[in-house]
Amino acid sequence: MFERFGRKGNMKINVKRIPEDGEVLVGADPASIMELEEPDTRFEHEVKYDLLAQLQGTAVLVTGRISTPATLRCSRCLRVFDLPVRVEEFVYHQELQGEDFVDLTANMREDIILELPQRALCTADCKGLCPHCGKDLNKGPCRCQHSEGDLRWHALDNLNLKLK
Ligand SMILES: [Zn+2]
Numbered sequence: 566m567f568e569r570f571g572r573k574g575n576m577k578i579n580v581k582r583i584p585e586d587g588e589v590l591v592g593a594d595p596a597s598i599m600e601l602e603e604p605d606t607r608f609e610h611e612v613k614y615d616l617l618a619q620l621q622g623t624a625v626l627v628t629g630r631i632s633t634p635a636t637l638r639c640s641r642c643l644r645v646f647d648l649p650v651r652v653e654e655f656v657y658h659q660e661l662q663g664e665d666f667v668d669l670t671a672n673m674r675e676d677i678i679l680e681l682p683q684r685a686l687c688t689a690d691c692k693g694l695c696p697h698c699g700k701d702l703n704k705g706p707c708r709c710q711h712s713e714g715d716l717r718w719h720a721l722d723n724l725n726l727k728l729k
């Protein structure tokens with residue numbers, strides 16, 4: 566379920582104030598602009614931006630970079646971890662019809678969410694939890710010794726084959 570915040574901190578640009586050679590916008594918006602609060606995907610850190618806004622005829626063009634850590638739950642070991650998310654080529658282009666402000670918030674949010682991994686993994690080689698005892702195998706082996714058990718069963722299988 567999504568929880569809506571909709572408070573201040575939207576990324577609005579006053580297009581009437583953009584100088585001819587463009588305006589550099591560097592700063593950070595609060596995590597609440599992400600408007601995403603799911604158990605396994607949250608944003609708890611500010612959204613940093615480094616943008617250049619330019620007027621192009623009757624349109625405004627904003628390009629640059631955005632970044633924020635996403636707080637995710639590892640799909641293997643269930644640990645909650647922060648993953649840095651970077652949008653290296655943010656582009657916003659909007660024809661102007663006399664408005665004073667354009668609001669980039671929805672575009673920034675969408676681009677960040679597109680950068681999220683399909684399956685969250687705390688590390689690429691996360692060992693996950695033991696399916697038998699639930700121990701986090703990243704912290705060391707458990708006492709189930711399932712791999713040894715598996716080997717024993719293989720030996721039995723081979724034996725059966727020989728007896729036939
Ligand atoms: Zn993990």
Ligand SMILES: [Zn+2]
Nearest residue numbers: 695698707709
């Ligand atoms: Zn185990």
